[in-house]
Amino acid sequence: MKLLLLLVLFSSLFLNAYFYFCLFLHHHQQRPPSLGWTGSAATEAEAVAAINCSGHGRAFLDGVLAGGGLPVCECNKCYYGSDCSRLLHDCPADVDSGDPLFLEAYWQQRAASSAVVFSGWHRMSYSTDGKDYISIELEKHIRILHQVVGNAVTDGKFIVFGSGSAQLINALVYALSPSNASSSPASVVASVPYYPFYKKQTNLFETRAYGWGGTTSSWANASVSSTTNFIELVTSPNNPDGQFKQPVLGSSAVIFDYAYYWPHYSPILDPADEDVMLFTNSKISGHAGSRFGWAVIKDEGVYERTANYLSLNTMGVSRDTHLRVLKLIKVMIAEKGGKAYAWLKCEWKEEEDCHEALRKGSIISRSGALFEADSRYTRLSLIKTQDDFDLLLKRMQPLVSHEDMASS
Template sequence: MAEAEAVSSISCSGHGKAFLDGLVLHGKPVCECNMCYGGNDCSQLLPDCMVDADSGDPTFLEPFWMKNAASSAIVVAGWHRMSYDFSDGSLISEELKAHIRKIHASVGNAITDGKYIIFGAGATHLLNAAVHALSSNNASSSPAKVVASIPYYPVYKEQTEFFKSEDYKFNGDTSMWKNDTSNSTFIELVTSPNNPDGDMKKAILQGQFVKTIHDLAYYWPHFTPITAPADEDLMIFTLSKLTGHAGSRFGWAIIKDEAVYKRMLTYMDFSTYGVSRETQLRVLKLLKVALSGNGRAMYEFGYNTMKNRWTKLSKVLSQSKTFSTQKLKPQYCSFSQQIRTPSPGTFPVQISAFASLKCDTSVLEDRSCYEVLEEANITGREGSLFGADNHHVRLSLVRSEDDFDLLLRQINKLVSVESHDKRVATTSTGLGQNYGSTVMECCGNISLNLRMELETLNYNGLYTITKNMCFYYKPCIYSSASQTPFTANSSVRTTKRFRRPYAPPGGFGDPVEASRKLRRDRRDHTAIPWLIRVSLEFVPTSAKFQVALYSIAK
């Protein structure tokens, strides 16, 4: 215990942690830094770091458990539970099972009375055990059809196809089979709240040949309103979404039918021979903390954290016409005994583990939304993995505070560029002749030379903008009102070549002749579309500097 406390006291600047079983350098544990942080003490923010919003690692609850470190700690003696089985011959702790029933009763999200409970190494393990159990007594000669409604959790498809079982096969979107009359056996996977969009899903298929698995991993008060206790034949939950302890690999299924329970139990015996005793001991301790006091502290912390994140994200996206997220209806939560709606004057707040971000077609061109975000150093989970279109990307909001702050910063940049470009374009079209003349008088033929250089390079289908060229013009670009130089910021790129997306009618012709033509006719606007594109995309300076640059071309 003393050793663990010594390791936990190592300073990692609030952007990482040292662990008892972590990395060791020169005999001492070292800091394991959060995403995009580095250095011996994790104090260095790494530039141009790719922000990971793909993983659903639920570390947003870590501050709660740090606050409750003492009450949630366990000490495992060397002799603890060395046997394969518990004293009753089972692989399941009866005390832990009783606490699972208590946690559901206290929250009111599932009915466990008169039902069987089985443990697994996370929800993924239990999902395949359930599919196996429901398909193994299939009366049909063909494999059972495993289906899920789009957008669905990708693991449903990936895991089902991975095992290549003769008893079942993944058959895509549930809606495709609503009018099926073949008497085939169906296993419908229903996720509620849904991953990725938080929608409260219900089973679609009905009939004697339909069996349903309800994945209720996110049906907890910190992710969604608890509208009523679920009372389904087969329900699956996971510790990772309840307390955030994904690394403990623990989940449980609540099963009504004894035959299904026994088949799942057999699957568990052959696949892992139960969940480790140390894991079960830790889970028991965590549930006791969650139930302590009024049994609400953990959920209130989680809900307030998620609400705060959604408020910030909604505020940023409210300024965008290009990016948007799913809209969830406010509902009455029996746990909090209130309808979760925003306070007057605030942005609409919805609570979901993930933001299903949609990119407008205007920004996609020939790219997917995933590629648009990737260019902005954001990695999400692309919509096609959920069976959806490429306009959507799932962004995880359940990671650490550092991770969310970095994600929000990058999204803010995306939205800022969008609104910034619109402001510059609007201002440019309204420039007066006097303003343009002031700049022309200051810069003389330098502005004309810039246009010629762009024109000449465009002849070969490429154009080049250099940092030196941008700063070369800086001394002579003034505001007619203040006569103060506009300064290009440090983000102006060094020499870089871009393929042209546009050619003027009739093409560019001979580059030398084009240059001569520009010298003869200073009012020629052939290069203006190029200069607008350059000023908006590849010379990311202040709005005033870009307006001045545009007025030079005019």
């Protein structure tokens, strides 16, 4: 009888193991679900992205087709050949104009999370879900991005979109210019050294309401400056010298161009909180070709004049661009950094020395007294190994439980 029971038990275990193995094998041999109408587009995009250009060029879906039906490599300057592997040895180093391709590797490492696929009928209408040709979700995520980075205050302010900051510069100059025909035209000025585009664009679009007024040094000590309408363009950090700048003419309306006020170009000193602030996607994500920028505006009247200019000029930015920029910003927000240290305050009345209280709980921290702060504070380093962090959480649990019990 015992032999029979053992045989039945063995047979049962064998059958369970066999069926489990079959289920495991079936699961791993299953083909991924079909992508439907996105399948061919995804396949084409991955095939082009896989074209080898020797690290000195890239192929694009809309590139010139080679004999095999695939796009050819578009080579960096000084490189040539079918795969961009050949170097022109007498080629000069061209560092005249900027092109944010240094961020290309960042997005290649995030190929899946940054990819965008949209239908052939995606947002065909002139209108958007927000007013003034604004995508509601994109505006919301731009505000979140500024909050995460800490480089600008957007609460209680208006946001407008433009085809890069280039379009927005003139839109803002127009909005800040006198609207009364009897008023003298505004003089658009900047401090040396300044971005030459400011002068070129202002001269091109000069109207009875505004014109290029030269450099701020020409007006700083002039008596006429008190009776002249100025629009001062301030780039901070500045292009080309990277210095932090402030307005020179106290009576001027100011456009703060914060194109480079992002952590990969500059230290973030404080959140900028100016009346008119200008930003461009090309500098934060590197996607200069998407032609997208935005302005943060405090005054409602200036906002309405800017929005009216953009409406008459282009009826907003490409809706396809809205979607792409939204995807990019979501990736950047998701990868936001954390603080290197936690500044902890012990609220227990009986514990005046937080460092010592944590030490009793097997947590080694750095006393706040070393920073000339109150001893109820202590610093916890978060830039350790994952094992260290996991152990910290484990050691903190009894202390948190003790506090919960004490407060209940």
